[in-house]
Amino acid sequence: MENVSKQSTKASKLSEKKKDMISGYLYVAPFFIVFGIIGLYPAVFSIVLAFQEWNGLGPMEFVGLSNFTVVLEDPLFWKSLYNTIIIGLMGTAPQLIVGIILAYFLNLAVIRFTNFFRVTIFMPYITSMVAVALVFGVFFSSNETALANYVIGLFGFDPVSWKTSEWGAKVAIALMVFWRWVGYNTIIYLAGLQSIPKHLYEAATIDGANKVQQFLHITIPLLKPFIILTVFMSTVGALQLFAEPTVFLGSSAFSRDEAMTVVMYLYRDAFNLGSFGTASATAVLLLIIIIGAAAINTWLTSGIGSKKKRGV
Template identity: 65%
Template sequence: MAQPQLQPQTETKPVPAKPSPGKKRPFFHLSEKKKDALSGYLYISPFYLLFAIFGLFPMLFSFYLGFQKWNGLGEMEFVGLQNFRFVLSDPIFWKSLFNTAAIGIIGTLPQLIIGIILAYALNSALLKFKSFFRVSIFMPYVTSTVAVAIVFGVMFNSQDFGLMNVVLNWLGFDSVSWSTSEWGVKIAISTMVFWRWVGYNTIIYLAGLQGIPNDLYEAAKIDGASIRQQIQYITIPMLKPIIILTVFLSTIGAMQLFTEPLVFLGRSFREEGITVVLYLYREAFSNMAFGTASATAIILFFIIIVLSSINVFFTNRIGR
């Protein structure tokens, strides 16, 4: 009797159930790539939130306020370009702009030149105790600006017992009224600016010098290049990006000069030493004209853009 032949059983795989038409994917279902990107944005979000609140919003509000008349308490009144016409027709504003430019040139230009020289000296292999000198030259930058202004206020005292007047008298010159004379105020404030910021620029130049390969200097020495030629044809061209950076930052800092003249002159706002930011401060918190102050800030914003572009253009031609 023939045995019935058994059919081999085939394994059946379970068919995944199809989602019902009304069921959707969870809203927060993200891929690993998107989760990593989201976590990165969450980590940097505190900075941007603080910047939006304390940086971006005040800037936008200042632009809006430049076209309003407001004393800080009452209702705003739209006045169009009246605030700008008032500022541009005010002789004190143009005086403050001249003072800012003069102090910026006297106090900023020498610190950039001397900063390169000091950085070159600090980078020299012949100098001993480099760490001590680097810390010492950077110390004025971390010192309180108010303390610096007070010390220099004593040094540039208008009386005969002031340190600078004692030195001038010892050299045979007459005493100078540093707080009231036209150029005495500018020289005193420029000296403060120079002393405080020359170390900052020196450290930046020093970092740039340390990034220049020594092979270039060794090859130049073999070819018979002097130190002047090494600086002219190697150091300056290689420091070109650093020089552009320091010129850009120094231009902005010079146009925003505020603390030194305020502490040195007090709230008298003398025309001999008033700067654009000090003029802005006077309009806002002494005359309670926040619209005029905002218009001044907008004008200063565009002046900084123009001057920075001009300085970068000329600085960019160094080393060609």
């Protein structure tokens, strides 16, 4: 009797295992079907296209590396890469530094109303990029009476033509990126700070370390994983900048070069000029740039605090 039931459970277990296997495949299938059609296939197709000449209608023609040569010899590509990097640096580097400082303040036990501050500082993130670009577009309008010109006028500066000047456009776009994302990063850093055990600070206080020393030698090193994460995300995000400059500049977005980014350059090639081949070559170059920049920045950030360990 016992033997029989044992055998039957064994058999049912085996078929149970098989059932689980089938279920497993079945349940991941929807994702991988989607992935195949709109993820993998377009990515591979893009890389193939980068070596073809194609306007989306006629037959493709294999042209070797010439798409890459065309893009790399185009001064506008380099200008757009330069713009992307400058706007990225101006928009994200201050954001991460300010984010850490704000998170540090919000995490202090003596500070009250932290929930109010948290909500207000985070609020810009929920507005869409388009909305932000339009609001800032009016704030930084090209009129001499733009509110931004009034504000800088209070400090004795001359009015700037924000949408058509080399630095005006970059500063305005960097500021909107900063405004929208600083709260987001603050929230991530705040979560990081809350994971640091309090007794470390207490021990440091007993050892006579002041607040600045504690910040530099305890907070920053222990926050490192969160810093790496935000630097990685900011780097990738900054190199993909498209909506803000496009909407900010409106009808002149693709005809001027002060704030043209790499993705705008790609978009213009593909959808305004109908050159899918060179646009795909740009996409492949962008992929390489993103991977390279993300790797370098992550590597650089991993170095933060490792030298300072002695000081704690």
